[in-house]
Amino acid sequence: MTFHIHTYGCQMNVRESDAVAAMLEAAGHVRAADEAEADLVIVNSCTVRQKAEEKALGKCGNLCAPSGRAGRGDSPVGNRHRRQMVGLMGCAVSRLGAEVFRKLPNLDFAVGPRRFGLIPKIVAELEAQGCPQRRSGMNRLELPDADEIPEGLSAHSDLASGMAGFKSYVTVLLGCDNRCSYCIVPSVRGHEYSRPAAEVIAEVRALAAHGVKEVCLLGQSVLRYGRRNKAWDDDVGEPFPRLLAALDGIEGLERIRFTSAHPNGCTDELLRTFRDCPKVCRHLHLPVQSGSDRVLKEMGRRYTRAEYLAAVAKLRAFDPEFAVTTDVIVGYPGETEADFEATRSLMDEADFDNAFIFKYSPRPGTRAAELPDDVPAAEKERRNQTLLADQERRGTERNRRLVGTVREVLAEGPSLRNKARWSGRDGGNRIVVFEPSGTLRAGDLLRVKITEAHPQILLGELA
Numbered sequence: 001m002t003f004h005i006h007t008y009g010c011q012m013n014v015r016e017s018d019a020v021a022a023m024l025e026a027a028g029h030v031r032a033a034d035e036a037e038a039d040l041v042i043v044n045s046c047t048v049r050q051k052a053e054e055k056a057l058g059k060c061g062n063l064c065a066p067s068g069r070a071g072r073g074d075s076p077v078g079n080r081h082r083r084q085m086v087g088l089m090g091c092a093v094s095r096l097g098a099e100v101f102r103k104l105p106n107l108d109f110a111v112g113p114r115r116f117g118l119i120p121k122i123v124a125e126l127e128a129q130g131c132p133q134r135r136s137g138m139n140r141l142e143l144p145d146a147d148e149i150p151e152g153l154s155a156h157s158d159l160a161s162g163m164a165g166f167k168s169y170v171t172v173l174l175g176c177d178n179r180c181s182y183c184i185v186p187s188v189r190g191h192e193y194s195r196p197a198a199e200v201i202a203e204v205r206a207l208a209a210h211g212v213k214e215v216c217l218l219g220q221s222v223l224r225y226g227r228r229n230k231a232w233d234d235d236v237g238e239p240f241p242r243l244l245a246a247l248d249g250i251e252g253l254e255r256i257r258f259t260s261a262h263p264n265g266c267t268d269e270l271l272r273t274f275r276d277c278p279k280v281c282r283h284l285h286l287p288v289q290s291g292s293d294r295v296l297k298e299m300g301r302r303y304t305r306a307e308y309l310a311a312v313a314k315l316r317a318f319d320p321e322f323a324v325t326t327d328v329i330v331g332y333p334g335e336t337e338a339d340f341e342a343t344r345s346l347m348d349e350a351d352f353d354n355a356f357i358f359k360y361s362p363r364p365g366t367r368a369a370e371l372p373d374d375v376p377a378a379e380k381e382r383r384n385q386t387l388l389a390d391q392e393r394r395g396t397e398r399n400r401r402l403v404g405t406v407r408e409v410l411a412e413g414p415s416l417r418n419k420a421r422w423s424g425r426d427g428g429n430r431i432v433v434f435e436p437s438g439t440l441r442a443g444d445l446l447r448v449k450i451t452e453a454h455p456q457i458l459l460g461e462l463a
């Protein structure tokens with residue numbers, strides 16, 4: 001069959017879609033250029049905010065609608081390709097369970113996050129039974145256990161070319177055992193499980209051997225790697241810094257990133273790793289969520305404003321150019337103007353390089369969903385816009401300090417806005433746009449002198 005996967009949500013979903021694509025290819029299926037050419041379309045869903053879930057389910061609904069698919073035996077609609085199967089995977093499946101088939105009765109299968117490895121088998125079984133399932137009313141649902149270890153974690157599509165040929169995500173920690181009051185992730189992605197270090201190292205070695213230059217290690221709270229279950233055979237050192245140090249030695253690999261971090265994990269050993277391991281990028285995505293101690297306590301974030309700022313100060317004392325990015329939620333239940341102003345001032349003090357701002361969205365089953373969602377939508381929007389404008393100013397100021405410096409940039413390809421130029425990223429994950437030379441290839445590491453600063457990008461010339 002030809003297949004196409006639509007991915008919504010975070011990097012973890014991007015990674016899991018790629019693993020599914022790799023397994024489908026290994027089973028003999030062929031990637032379609034786009035959805036219109038695909039016999040099988042899979043939507044990988046997110047449920048972190050209601051809007052994200054609606055988007056994924058809306059897409060799936062269109063694909064399942066009679067006008068969006070033509071089943072075996074149906075006459076093709078115009079010159080439309082005969083689509084035979086539509087599947088849903090990801091976090092919305094865990095949240096909705098069997099209800100997903102009441103919302104999407106024509107859906108053929110729905111598979112929760114820790115069971116994505118079963119998709120090729122399910123596709124084969126449905127094919128053998130004669131799809132579409134809506135005929136027989138047999139929708140296939142796979143809901144994972146909270147402790148399940150997925151199949152296919154190491155599968156990468158087209159190993160020879162990786163995600164963009166030279167960059168790849170690698171999942172190291174599954175699930176989450178934190179219980180942040182607003183967050184649905186622990187209930188849909190299950191308990192924390194750290195993959196054995198030996199397995200991660202072998203996966204990264206294989207990627208590097210196939211030309212991957214940069215890996216990004218994924219986990220909801222990645223610095224907790226090796227805390228709930230052992231990742232190493234012995235207890236020497238801190239598990240995550242030790243993993244970084246081991247990966248730093250892999251030949252051919254140039255850069256190691258990881259996300260997301262928590263201030264409690266910013267230990268001296270982690271800092272020593274940044275100092276001693278040149279491939280480990282000096283960037284932390286350190287979601288703060290709020291700058292108000294009262295709100296942080298209600299959210300169950302397990303740090304105070306002062307502790308968070310101390311972690312940032314430690315990173316910047318070590319390297320003033322250390323990039324720190326964050327996530328913030330505005331309009332959490334009961335968030336007052338004073339709480340919001342505390343977030344604004346924290347963001348100034350932390351001097352973030354970039355920030356993702358989210359409007360609070362109540363998620364079923366979370367502690368916060370029991371509280372009144374009492375910040376009006378218009379006020380959430382105002383707070384959102386205020387923080388975005390602050391960050392735009394701050395981003396430009398921080399980037400301005402880099403004008404005249406030479407950054408090491410991993411070339412990615414022609415810039416989206418101006419194809420005559422190329423873009424890449426520096427170690428701090430900042431986008432750098434520059435005039436290419438004739439021999440340039442994606443994945444090359446270059447030295448670029450910064451000539452101009454904008455809020456989200458740096459312009460420069462090859463040094």
Ligand code: SAM
Nearest residue numbers: 048182183220221260287327328358359360361
């Ligand atoms: N595990 C990461 C952490 O805690 O650092 C975050 C994972 S979550 C998928 C990504 C971001 O979505 C969070 O950092 C938070 O800002 C935002 N988020 C989570 N739940 C939310 C909700 N109910 N409403 C709005 N934003 C939310």
Ligand code: SF4
Nearest residue numbers: 176178180183185220
């Ligand atoms: Fe959600 Fe908190 Fe876990 Fe992040 S650490 S996934 S915000 S519960």
